[in-house]
Structure formats: C-alpha cells, structure tokens
Ligand SMILES: Nc1ncnc2c1ncn2[C@@H]1O[C@H](COP(=O)(O)OP(=O)(O)OP(=O)(O)O)[C@@H](O)[C@H]1O
C-alpha cells in the first residue's frame with residue numbers, strides 16, 4: 066500500500082527477520098549454555114560437550130527427516146482422541162450453545178453492525194482459545210501417564226514428528242469449531258440485522274415548497290417509515306413511488322413536523338423503496354437494508370497541524386505510531402493537514418472519495434444537536450496552489466462521505482484539474498478547518514482517508530477469523546510445548562497464563578513502562594522501589610546522593626532493560642486481532658495478514674524447536 | 688565376557704559389525720532418582736549381556752529384580768545411569784533401531800478409543816508402511832492372534848487377554864527381526880499361553896531373535912535357548928537352559944503305575960549304587976528348583992555374581 070504509515074510487507078519482514086533472528090539466536094544460545102553447564106556438572110566438561118554435540122546432531126536429523134506419513138498418523142491420533150473422548154465433544158457443544166444463548170439474548174436491542182460484529186467475533190475468539198488450551202494441554206501428559214507413549218516411542222518415530230503431529234492434530238481439531246462458530250456468527254450478524262419497514266400512503270405527504278426543496282422533483286412526497294429494529298427512516302419518494310431512505314443527516318431536508326427526540330433514525334444503512342399503483346392507491350415496498358456492512362480499503366495520509374496563527378504546530382509531525390487526536394480550533398487559521406499519496410486518474414476516474422470521522426468538541430451548549438460546519442481545501446504540495454474551500458457539516462459518530470470531483474475551482478473561480486493541477490506524482494494536501502469560533506474538531510491520523518475501493522464484507526469477515534485462527538494455533542503450540550515437561554493440569558494453567566498475558570500484553574507493557582521506566586510512579590526502578598518500601602520514604606523525597614544511590618539506580622537500569630527484554634517473549638494477541646477493523650468496516654489488507662502470519666511463525670518455530678528438544682531429552686519411562 | 692570377542696573392539700560405538708550380536712550391554716546400570724535427584728532405587732547394577740541372532744533369550748528374576756528396567760533401557764525408554772546398551776548395532780537411544788524391533792510392554796498400553804483395526808493401521812503408519820501393506824498385515828495379524836471377530840470394537844471394550852493379543856499383533860506389525868516381550872503370557876488363557884509359546888518358537892524358526900522375560904518358569908523352560916537370572920538388579924546366572932539344568936547331578940525318573948513295592952525296590956537299587964534318593968513323588972519343575980535355589984543363594988550370600996556362562 067502506498068501510504069506513509071504502512072511500509073511494504075517485504076520491507077517490514079526483512080527488518081523484522083533480523084531482530085527475530087538475533088533474539089531467537091541469543092535465546093537458544095543461552096539455553097544451550099545453561100544445558101551445557103548443568104550437564105558439565107554431572108558428567109564433566111568434555112563428555113558434556115560430546116553429549117550436547119551428539120544431541121544437536123541427532124536433533125538436526127530429526128528435523129530434516131520428518132516423515133509426513135508418521136506426522137499425519139500422530140495428528141490423526143490427536144484428532145481421534147479429541148473426537149472420541151466425549152468429554153471434549155460435550156465441551157464443544159456446551160460452548161456453542163452458550164455462545165448462541167448469549168448472542169440471541171442480545172438480538173432484540175438496536176445496535177449498529179459494528180457492535181454486533183465485535184461482540185460475536187470476540188466471543189468466538191475467547192471461546193476458541195479456551196478450547197485450544199483445554200484440548201491440547203492434556204494429551205501428551207495423559208500419554209505419559211497411561212504409558213501409551215511407550216508404544217509410540219519404541220517405533221521409529223522421531224520426537225519432532227510426535228510434537229509436530231500433535232500441533233497439527235490439535236490445530237485441525239480446533240479449526241472445526243472455529244469454522245462452525247465463524248459461519249454461525251456471520252449468519253447471525255447478517256440475519257439479525259436484516260429487517261423491513263412498512264411505508265403506507267398515510268405516512269407520506271407532499272413536500273411543502275420552500276428554499277430547501279429547490280432540487281426536489283415535482284410530485285415528490287416525504288415521510289417516515291414505520292419503526293423496525295428500534296429505528297425508522299426518513300424517506301423521499303417521487304411521483305411513481307420510487308425512492309431511497311435517507312442515510313445522512315446532513316442531506317436531510319428539514320421536516321415540517323417536530324421530530325420525536327427519542328426516535329432513532331437508522332443512518333448506518335438505507336433501503337430502496339419501490340411504489341406500485343394498486344386499485345388507484347399507492348402501495349410502497351421497502352427493500353432489505355443496504356450498505357450495512359463495509360470493507361473499505363482506505364488510503365491513509367500523513368497528518369500535521371497548524372496553530373491558530375497558521376504556523377506549524379509544536380506537536381510536530383505524526384510519525385506513524387502516534388494515534389492521539391489533535392485539535393483544530395474553530396474560527397482561526399488552525400488546521401489539520403493531511404498529505405495523501407496515490408491520487409491518480411487511473412485509480413479514481415470518477416473523482417476521489419474522501420471519508421471523515423471527525424470528533425466534535427463544543428464549548429457552547431447552544432445548538433447541541435446541530436452539526437458543526439467545517440471546510441476543506443485541496444492543495445498542491447509543491448506550488449501551494451489550492452482549491453476554493455468546500456464546506457461540510459460534521460456530526461458526532463457519523464462518517465462523512467464526500468467525492469472530491471475532478472474539476473475544481475480556485476478562490477477566483479478559475480477551473481482546476483485535481484490530477485493535473487493539484488496532484489504532484491499523485492500527492493495532494495487536504496487541509497481541514499473548523500468554521501465557528503469556540504468550537505473544536507478532533508482529528509487523528511486514521512480519521513480522514515481516501516476510499517480506494519470497497520472490499521467484500523464476507524471476505525473481510527473471513528480475514529478476521531484468520532487472525533483468530535492464528536492466535537489459536539499459537540495457543541495450541543504453547544499448550545503442546547508446555548505439556549512436554551509439565552503435567553496436564555499444570556500445562557493447562559501455564560498455557561492459560563501465557564494466553565492471558567498475550568491478550569493483555571499492551572496493557573501490561575504500558576503499566577510496566579509507565580511506572581518503572583518513565584518514572585510516573587515516582588518510585589524509581591525495581592530496586593529503588595524496594596528500598597523505598599523498606600524505609601517507608603515518601604515518594605516526594607529523593608534518595609540521598611551518593612555511591613549507593615547511583616549503584617541502585619544503575620542496577621535498576623539493567624533490571625529495566627532485562628524486564629523490557631522479557632516482553633519480547635510474550636506474544637501479542639491483540640496485534641493479531643483484527644476484529645476492530647472488521648467491525649469498523651475496514652478491509653484487512655493482505656500485507657497485514659502476511660505480517661500476522663510471520664509474527665505467528667516467529668513464535669511457533671522456536672517454540673516447536675524447544676518443545677521437541679525437551680521431549681527428546683525426556684526419559685519417557687521415568 | 689563375549690563382548691570382548693566383538694571384532695570392532697577399537698570402535699566402541701558400533702559393536703554390531705559382527706552381525707550375529709543383536710543385543711549387547713556393557714556394565715549397564717540404572718539408578719532411579721526422584722525429582723530432586725536423590726537416589727531412590729538401584730534397579731540395575733552393571734549388567735553385561737549378549738544376545739545372538741536367532742536366539743530365544745529369557746530374563747528371569749523375582750519381582751522388582753530389574754527385568755523390565757533392562758528392557759526399557761534396551762528400548763531407549765530409559766537412559767542408563769552408566770554403561771552402554773547396543774541393539775541391532777545401534778545405541779539404544781537411537782530411534783532408527785526401532786525400525787526392526789517389535790515390543791510388547793508389560794501391560795498393553797494401547798489407545799482405548801481406537802478399534803483393533805485402527806490400532807494396527809496406526810502403528811503400521813508409524814513404520815511408514817504403505818497402505819496396501821498395512822491392510823494386508825493387519826488382516827493377517829488379526830487372524831494370527833484370533834481377534835478377527837472383534838476387530839471393529841474399541842479396545843476399551845476388550846478383555847485383558849484380548850488386549851494382550853492386540854498388543855502382540857502390534858509388536859509384529861513391522862515384521863521385526865528382534866522381538867522383545869515383557870511377560871508375554873500374563874493375562875492369557877491356557878490355550879492362549881500355548882499359542883503364544885508356539886508363536887515364539889515359530890518366530891525362532893523364521894530366524895528371528897526373541898528376548899522375553901517371564902515368571903512362568905515352565906514357559907521359559909519350554910521355549911528359551913538361554914536364560915539370565917536377575918536378582919535385585921544383579922546378574923546371578925547366565926547360560927543355556929539345557930546346560931544349566933544338566934549340571935545338576937540329578938537323575939529324574941518318570942514312570943506311572945508303579946506299586947508301592949516297586950518304589951521300595953527302586954529305592955533299594957539307588958541305595959545299592961551309593962546314590963541318595965531325593966524324592967520319589969511327582970517331580971517338580973527343575974527350572975523352578977534352580978530358580979529358587981539361585982534366589983535363596985543370592986539372599987544368603989549377597990554379592991555373588993554370575994561368574995561365567997555355563998556352556999557356550
Ligand atoms: N519409575 C520408577 N521409579 C522408581 N523406581 C522404579 C521405577 N520403576 C521401577 N522401579 C524400581 O526398580 C526396581 C526394578 O523394577 P522392574 O520393574 O525392572 O522389576 P521387574 O523385574 O520387571 O519386576 P516384575 O517382575 O514385578 O515386573 C524395583 O525395585 C522397582 O521398585
């Protein structure tokens with residue numbers, strides 16, 4: 066994708082591979098050293114070296130000569146085991162029923178699609194992870210306990226095949242319920258948001274002539290549908306009875322009767338209305354909801370701000386990982402400036418669709434339900450040549466859609482061509498301002514984007530499930546690896562702890578970094594905090610200057626970096642979770658999917674390696 | 688011991704160059720330790736053993752004498768505390784040796800959720816056998832161990848003896864060269880025992896090597912060529928069965944329909960020739976006698992070890 070934030074997958078991969086390789090290399094090296102030291106204590110340095118060397122050589126053989134038939138036999142056994150042990154089957158059924166009960170309970174209330182999607186997908190996510198922990202953690206320990214493993218390891222099966230086969234088997238076992246739940250939740254979302262409204266002749270009346278009705282075709286009528294799914298629509302139909310329900314508040318023609326304050330108008334979708342003359346009376350048919358589900362492919366821009374006097378903001382440029390919103394003060398020269406790439410006529414022959422989700426910050430109470438008017442100009446990033454300001458009406462939580470036409474005018478009325486005059490190699494600047502004084506716009510880097518195209522929602526849903534699947538695979542691998550050296554229940558608990566850590570990773574990292582590294586807790590690092598705890602020093606008191614203090618603080622520095630390094634070993638499930646994109650109606654790019662896959666493999670490969678070597682060194686008949 | 692006769696003495700890691708030696712252990716010892724590494728049991732103390740191709744070798748010993756431990760060490764299920772074990776010319780921990788080994792564990796540790804056919808097919812796949820071969824061998828083995836009628840039933844529903852039979856079939860799925868049987872006749876009915884013994888002899892006829900351990904001395908006596916007697920992890924006796932039994936200076940006389948007078952007469956004849964009549968009732972199994980003697984002797988004089996093979 067040609068945006069500023071996302072570099073290509075290949076670039077990220079090659080950069081990531083180096084860090085990954087170093088981390089894995091160092092970790093495995095340290096593990097090897099520890100193993101050597103322990104073996105050397107028992108056998109003496111030389112034969113320990115021999116032992117480790119021969120283990121490594123045969124481990125390489127184990128990896129190189131993995132037999133697919135044997136591996137799949139082990140995987141098949143894992144599948145059979147899970148299916149035939151009714152306990153697990155019962156559990157699956159229970160979880161599915163539970164999930165459905167939860168979902169159907171919620172189906173009566175009105176909510177936009179995003180809430181539905183994020184609810185069901187997150188439910189599926191947690192259920193599948195739970196299932197993965199429960200099925201995969203007990204298998205190997207049970208085999209050890211029942212000694213059935215004796216009949217496996219006395220066959221020419223390599224330890225690598227036993228571990229890999231189990232991983233594959235349990236992945237298959239858990240994929241089936243994931244697919245089932247995924248399909249059910251997709252149908253659930255689509256079905257439960259499907260609805261019809263009634264519209265009768267009595268609901269519409271002719272449009273009263275006025276300034277706002279200039280563009281209305283003669284004979285048109287206007288009214289409001291019946292309430293279904295806790296909302297209704299305003300609708301304008303022409304003389305033949307055909308029309309479309311309105312979606313956008315800003316387009317709405319003021320109604321002559323007062324709108325009931327508690328009525329909610331569906332703005333997340335629209336319906337097509339067709340009219341039919343039957344016995345001299347008009348009968349209206351309202352079609353199924355449309356435009357409810359999106360998979361927008363956005364082109365994001367680089368955001369910077371201008372101060373009230375028009376100078377560049379001290380906030381500086383957005384460097385990509387900063388997602389806080391900046392503010393644009395109304396009635397000043399303050400502005401949010403986006404630089405977009407990829408604006409070319411081949412991609413956008415019809416003009417450039419621009420979408421905006423702007424936050425409103427009001428400093429006056431008056432006109433709370435009214436939109437705030439803003440303006441935008443399109444500017445050539447090199448010459449500064451710019452279009453005349455175009456006004457828009459911003460409302461809270463409404464995605465504003467605009468098409469920037471190819472033909473624009475400058476402030477003197479001269480015609481400008483978007484692609485020829487304003488874009489330089491596909492790059493343009495779009496500047497947003499807030500018009501009324503003492504009102505503010507809140508704008509973040511993801512809030513304004515060009516709509517490259519609409520992807521398919523069902524495909525996007527599948528991509529979202531893929532992210533869940535990757536988390537599931539990682540959970541299975543963790544469970545299998547833990548179960549090579551822990552007993553069943555302990556392996557399950559360890560896996561559960563790791564999964565919770567992975568789910569909460571951003572939170573944990575933030576808490577630790579904020580408090581220990583950035584000194585927000587004012588107690589210094591680990592050691593300093595302990596010193597403070599023991600002598601109960603107030604947090605406002607500094608430690609006495611001196612060698613002890615500097616020693617404490619430098620040890621803390623080392624501890625902090627160690628602690629920070631530890632985070633590398635916690636996988637980040639939130640990074641694999643794309644539910645918010647699916648629910649927010651944004652397409653998950655394929656490069657992101659590749660990224661996720663690479664991240665998952667980055668954990669799976671070394672974990673597999675560790676698991677199989679641990680199993681190789683295990684005395685099975687102990 | 689015979690191990691020194693191996694031609695590859697310089698090449699310590701591969702004694703199996705002499706294709707005749709199937710199993711060889713040198714000073715094999717095992718100490719079971721607990722989680723903290725503290726010594727619990729010295730289950731095996733410096734065992735030297737050699738088993739040759741085509742032999743039926745019996746491991747004897749009272750409960751807890753280290754028979755199963757020896758077998759587990761030979762299979763790589765346990766790692767020796769000291770000493771070495773070579774099987775089919777490879778170190779015992781090398782998985783490649785398993786290609787030509789069949790193993791029947793002490794109890795049949797099989798997957799209870801599979802049926803007989805699936806079980807055999809599964810183990811066949813672990814030997815990387817193609818489907819056609821697996822199907823053919825599965826049918827043949829199910830017939831051999833006589834569970835064809837129950838082949839579609841899950842092992843969960845099997846009786847002990849039936850499970851044992853599937854365990855045996857499983858051990859033979861790869862047509863192994865070396866078969867290791869840990870108490871093969873436990874759980875089998877008399878007919879099953881007989882069949883098992885016939886099968887073992889049949890395997891010998893096919894040129895295969897069998898290592899078995901058992902408590903049933905009659906079984907061992909019937910089938911084994913050579914035996915080793917273990918007691919508390921030490922080798923107490925080693926040799927050919929016939930040789931071991933022959934060294935006893937005992938003449939056994941078996942006859943039926945003798946009257947009491949005849950018995951007194953026989954006793955007189957024995958006495959006349961300077962012999963001592965030990966008994967004249969139903970004869971005891973001689974191996975059993977030998978066994979008991981070894982065990983009693985071991986208990987009376989701990990530390991004595993099998994000096995040499997009685998007849999080689
Ligand atoms: N996993 C283990 N942990 C600790 N000690 C063990 C373990 N397995 C066996 N032992 C001990 O090692 C010794 C030898 O056991 P082993 O199973 O080899 O005996 P065995 O000759 O097969 O006996 P049996 O005739 O009863 O099968 C016994 O004292 C036993 O208690």
Ligand SMILES: [Mg+2]
Pocket residue numbers: 754755756793869
């Ligand atoms: Mg035993």
